[in-house]
Amino acid sequence: MEDLSFSHKARQRAVGTKNMAIIGVVASGNLEVLAERVLPDTECLVEIKTAAEGFGDVWDAVVADFVERTSPGGLKFSINDGGARPDTVSLRLAQAVRLMEEDDQ
Amino acid sequence: MSAAHTQRAKLRAGRDGTVSWYEASARTRVRLLLDAGSFLEFIGPEMREVSPHLRVFDLPEQFDDGIVVGRGSLDGSPVFIAAQEGHFMGGAFGEVHGAKLTGLLRAARDIKSIPVLILFDTGGVRLQEANAGELAIAEIVRAVIEARSAGVKVIGLIGGRSGCYGGGGLIAGCSSALAVSAQGRIAVSGPEVIETNRGVEEFDSRDRALVWRTMGGKHRRLLGGADAFVDDTVQDFRDAALELLRSAGDFGIDTLKAEQSRLEERLQLFGTCPDAVDIWKAEGVPDADAIPALPADQFISLADKVRRISRDAR
Amino acid sequence: MTLDEMLASLFPDGHDVRNDHSVLLGSGPLRTGGRALVIGIADRAAVGADEAIRLSSYVLSSIENGSGPILVIVDSDSQRMSKRQELLGLNEYLAHVAKCLIYADMHGRPTIGILYGHSAAGAFLATALATRVLVGLPGADPVVMDLPSMAKVTKLSIEVLEEKAKSTAVFAPGLRNLAQTGAVHITWDEAVPLVDQLEALLGDMPDARDRRDALGKERSGRLKAADIAERVRGLALQAR
Numbered sequence: 001m002e003d004l005s006f007s008h009k010a011r012q013r014a015v016g017t018k019n020m021a022i023i024g025v026v027a028s029g030n031l032e033v034l035a036e037r038v039l040p041d042t043e044c045l046v047e048i049k050t051a052a053e054g055f056g057d058v059w060d061a062v063v064a065d066f067v068e069r070t071s072p073g074g075l076k077f078s079i080n081d082g083g084a085r086p087d088t089v090s091l092r093l094a095q096a097v098r099l100m101e102e103d104d105q
Numbered sequence: 106m107s108a109a110h111t112q113r114a115k116l117r118a119g120r121d122g123t124v125s126w127y128e129a130s131a132r133t134r135v136r137l138l139l140d141a142g143s144f145l146e147f148i149g150p151e152m153r154e155v156s157p158h159l160r161v162f163d164l165p166e167q168f169d170d171g172i173v174v175g176r177g178s179l180d181g182s183p184v185f186i187a188a189q190e191g192h193f194m195g196g197a198f199g200e201v202h203g204a205k206l207t208g209l210l211r212a213a214r215d216i217k218s219i220p221v222l223i224l225f226d227t228g229g230v231r232l233q234e235a236n237a238g239e240l241a242i243a244e245i246v247r248a249v250i251e252a253r254s255a256g257v258k259v260i261g262l263i264g265g266r267s268g269c270y271g272g273g274g275l276i277a278g279c280s281s282a283l284a285v286s287a288q289g290r291i292a293v294s295g296p297e298v299i300e301t302n303r304g305v306e307e308f309d310s311r312d313r314a315l316v317w318r319t320m321g322g323k324h325r326r327l328l329g330g331a332d333a334f335v336d337d338t339v340q341d342f343r344d345a346a347l348e349l350l351r352s353a354g355d356f357g358i359d360t361l362k363a364e365q366s367r368l369e370e371r372l373q374l375f376g377t378c379p380d381a382v383d384i385w386k387a388e389g390v391p392d393a394d395a396i397p398a399l400p401a402d403q404f405i406s407l408a409d410k411v412r413r414i415s416r417d418a419r
Numbered sequence: 420m421t422l423d424e425m426l427a428s429l430f431p432d433g434h435d436v437r438n439d440h441s442v443l444l445g446s447g448p449l450r451t452g453g454r455a456l457v458i459g460i461a462d463r464a465a466v467g468a469d470e471a472i473r474l475s476s477y478v479l480s481s482i483e484n485g486s487g488p489i490l491v492i493v494d495s496d497s498q499r500m501s502k503r504q505e506l507l508g509l510n511e512y513l514a515h516v517a518k519c520l521i522y523a524d525m526h527g528r529p530t531i532g533i534l535y536g537h538s539a540a541g542a543f544l545a546t547a548l549a550t551r552v553l554v555g556l557p558g559a560d561p562v563v564m565d566l567p568s569m570a571k572v573t574k575l576s577i578e579v580l581e582e583k584a585k586s587t588a589v590f591a592p593g594l595r596n597l598a599q600t601g602a603v604h605i606t607w608d609e610a611v612p613l614v615d616q617l618e619a620l621l622g623d624m625p626d627a628r629d630r631r632d633a634l635g636k637e638r639s640g641r642l643k644a645a646d647i648a649e650r651v652r653g654l655a656l657q658a659r
Contacts, residue, residue, distance in 0.1 A: 001163050022150045025130055026167040027192040034150050034168055051165045078153075080165050147654040148647065157643060158589050162573065174651060176658050185655060200589065204632065204644040208651025215656065230540075232572060235564035236600045237589040237641050239540075240631060243548035243602070244648075246514075247629045250521045275544055278514025293509045293541045294500045302500045319506050330508040358482060361522060364515055365479055368472055371507060376469075381506060419511075 004048040004056055006063045010073030013041035014100055021099035024092045031081040031089060035096040041073045046093075050081035062086045066093045075100060124339045126264045127288045131173050131188035134224055137339040138262075138346070139177035139186065146175040148205060156199045158234040167193045170201040174209045176219075180347055183219045185209050191226030191267035198272060199231040203241020210248035213257045220258040220350055223280065228295065229271020242272030249279045253356035258282075260349045262342050263289035263331070264322070270295050281353040282419060284333040284345035285322035287401065291330060292320040314397060318381040323396055326408050327385055328375075329367065332419070334408055336401035354417040363418035388412065420556060420609055422461050422494065425535050428613035429490075438462075442470050443492055444477050450618050456481045456528070459492030459546070466542035467499030471512035474546070478519040481528065488529045488621060491520065493547045494536025513541050517549035524551045525627055531620065534559040534594075534603070548602065551627060552620065555594045555603040562592035588640040601635030 014037070024032040039045060046063045066072075070093075077096060081089070124137055135144055148154050150168030159166050171193035176185050187206045189196040206223070213221045230238035249259050261277045263269045264286035269277050274293045277283055285291065294302075296310035309315060318324055326334040333349060335341035354360060378384045385393035388411050399407070420428070422443075426436055429447060436445030436457045441464035446454045458474050460466055478489065498509060524530040532550035539562045547553055547561070555561075569590070570577050584591035588599040597603045604625075607616045632648055635641030 001160060001165065020149075020151050022132070022168070025190055025192045026165050030192070032150075032167060036151060049165060051163065078168075080167055082165050145658055147651045147658075154643070154647060158587065161583055161587070162575075176655060183659075200641055200644050201647055204647035205651050207632070207644075208648035209655055211648065212652040212655030215652070216659065219659075230563060232564045232569050233590055235569075235590045236596055236602070237635075237644065239544065239548070239563040240600055240602050240635065240641070241644065243544055244629055244631060244644075246517050246544065246549065247521055250518055251525070251629075254522070254525060271541065272544055274510030275514045275517065275541065278511045279518055291508075291510055292505045293498050293513060294505060299500050299502065299505070308502045319502060324506075325508070328508055330511055358479075358522070358526075361475075361479055361515075361519055364511075364518075365472075365475055368468070368512055368515060369476075372468060372472060375507060378506070379503075384506070 002050050002053040002056070004050065004059050005045070006060060007043065007045045008064070008067040010042055010044045010067060011071045013073040014071070014075050014097060016101040017103050018100050021096055023095045023099060026080045026082045028082050029084055029088065031079055031084040031092055033092045033096040034078040035100050036076045036078070037074050037100065038076050039074050044072045044075050044077070046077045046079065048079040048081055050083070052081065052083040058086055062089050066090060070094065070097050072097050125337050126286060126339055126342055127266060127337050129339065130192070131190040131224065131226065134339065135173055135186055135188045138343050139179055139184070140181065143177040144175055145177065146173060147209070148174070154201055156201050156234065158200065158237070162233050164233065170199060170205070171196060172202045172205050174205045179343070185213050185219055185221045186224070187221070188224035189226040189265070191265040194231055195228035196226040196265070196267040197228050197231035198238040198241050199234040200237035200241060202231070203238060203245060207241065207244045207248050210245060210252050214248065214252040214255045217255045217257060220260065221252065222346055223259065223261045223276070225261055225263045225269040225273050225277060226265030226267045227269060227271070227273035228267050229273055239272065242276060245276055246279050249276060253281060256355065258350055258353045260284070260346055260353065262346060263291060264335070264337060264342065265289070268292070268320070280419070281356065282333070282349040283331040284335050284342060284349060285325050285331040286335050286337045287322045288337055289322040290316070290320040291325050317397065323404060324381045327388060327390065327412055329371070329412060332414050334401070334405055352416055360417055360419070367418045420535060420558065422535070425556065425613065429617060431612070431614055442473050444473070449487060449621070450614060451621065453487040454485070455487045456485060456489045457492060458489065460495040460542065463494055463496050463537050465496040465499035466513070466545060467501070467504045468507050468509055468512040471516045471545065475516045475519045478516070478523055482523050482526060486527055488531055489520070489523055491530060491532045491546050491550050493532060493534050493538050495538045495542040495546065497539035498541030513545035516545045520549040529624055529627070534561055536560070537562065539563065552604045552625065553602060554620070555598065555606045557606060557609050559594050560592065561594060561597050564590065565592060596640070599635070599638045599640030601631040601633070601638065601641060604634065
């Protein structure tokens with residue numbers, strides 16, 4: 001198992017009032033993303049625990065791209081990864097942000 | 106769109122009854138089964154109560170340890186709910202996973218007036234935590250019986266990719282009533298385990314038709330091992346849950362005696378049948394060979410004619 | 420200890436326990452008066468529907484016809500593994516045994532499991548693990564998951580698994596691990612007459628509340644289960 005952590009500055013705060021969202025399942029080729037609105041508006045953090053070791057550079061690139069595209073300021077993303085491909089990771093991160101954009105009911 | 110329109114659209118979307126139960130995650134099943142927005146989770150993923158036993162095997166954890174438990178409402182009435190995630194570690198029972206369900210059942214026992222829905226999706230005991238998983242199942246069995254003795258209905262819903270195997274099958278057998286879809290399977294030993302221990306002549310685990318005839322939802326309904334057969338949709342499971350909550354009987358010595366008779370009779374009637382088709386024929390099913398391919402609605406009508414549901418013998 | 424030796428040590432004044440195709444049914448007198456019902460599995464036999472239905476029948480008829488404890492004596496294999504067993508709905512037969520035992524325990528006939536040999540998986544759940552108190556005799560070897568099967572699935576060698584098992588009681592077989600995790604309450608001493616140890620246990624029975632998770636925590640075998648269950652129970656009670 002490998003633990004990775006990437007913190008970034010974000011251009012703007014992620015919209016919405018929800019404080020927590022969860023998406024995905026930990027299984028082969030899949031991952032879960034827990035998003036929490038716990039950081040200052042211009043910061044974001046992605047922490048990963050992964051069963052697939054040695055892909056730090058790939059995670060770095062995927063996360064950097066995600067932050068640049070969606071600007072999820074204020075959000076911390078915690079990931080449990082079962083060996084997902086980069087496009088699945090990007091999908092789940094995007095899904096997590098969309099869930100956070102919903103209004104808290 | 107106005108805010109109200111958006112809200113209504115969301116509620117409708119959240120209640121899309123045609124969603125496949127089999128394809129849905131545990132969380133999605135809970136969200137769509139219960140009344141919209143009614144679900145309150147106990148020890149949710151943000152609490153990060155993961156299994157302490159997987160790291161040593163270099164296995165990833167899941168924040169909810171593969172089970173979602175909490176409370177919500179079904180058609181306006183409160184229910185407790187537990188849903189296993191069949192894709193995480195095969196939905197298997199580990200220490201934390203099992204304890205969440207044990208605590209829920211003990212609360213139901215103490216409160217007495219709120220039923221429990223268990224959305225089974227499990228291969229049984231998680232082997233990396235085998236002793237803890239087995240004990241969790243034993244504690245859940247005890248808690249189910251204590252809750253039922255206090256008047257609580259415990260309804261099992263079975264239709265996920267991991268089925269309801271091993272100790273999960275025993276917990277299901279302790280429930281007040283069970284609803285199962287064609288995709289659902291209920292058994293103690295899985296197909297591969299039987300083949301490994303007894304050989305492929307005894308059970309060919311790759312013969313899917315055999316697996317489903319022997320352990321699958323249609324056979325369980327016809328045998329009396331499940332009380333309701335449903336189509337693979339959230340709406341059907343929801344309707345069945347409501348019906349079983351209304352109709353499931355009380356639990357006591359009379360229930361146990363009725364079950365004893367039911368199970369004795371089954372051995373007498375079907376104990377020498379070599380295959381499920383022989384059991385179905387013995388039960389008077391016309392064209393038993395056509396059962397596996399029969400669409401859900403036709404199967405349900407047929408099953409209702411062949412085997413009346415017993416409300417007082419489980 | 421053989422089955423006969425164990426029964427003689429439990430009931431030095433005699434008993435009427437019979438072994439009928441590996442299903443034990445009978446009773447024996449207690450020093451304090453009254454009789455204990457005895458059921459069980461012998462000869463390391465697999466437990467299938469045909470065995471289970473006889474066990475449950477005996478327990479059920481005893482619930483309204485007696486008031487002593489029920490001893491569940493176990494030397495079994497796992498559940499019987501066959502097409503026929505699953506075809507007939509083995510899960511219901513095993514669940515029914517557990518239900519009858521738990522019901523009896525809750526209604527005046529406290530249940531004591533005595534593991535003197537082997538037991539595994541579904542058979543273990545339906546018998547020994549469905550009692551209020553589980554006693555182990557030295558030499559008993561309960562197995563939830565055997566190491567060779569585990570090695571096959573995890574692709575780790577048995578040596579590696581044995582090494583991992585040194586620091587945790589949660590997966591490897593054996594009486595000590597099952598005691599540490601809270602399944603087995605006490606291990607009896609074969610050098611002391613079992614009738615004495617049974618009398619002591621009967622004089623000091625815990626109440627009919629399942630405290631196995633608390634026991635597992637006390638013994639550091641299961642550190643999370645008791646707390647998680649209690650937290651969920653508390654949250655559920657609050658949420659009304």
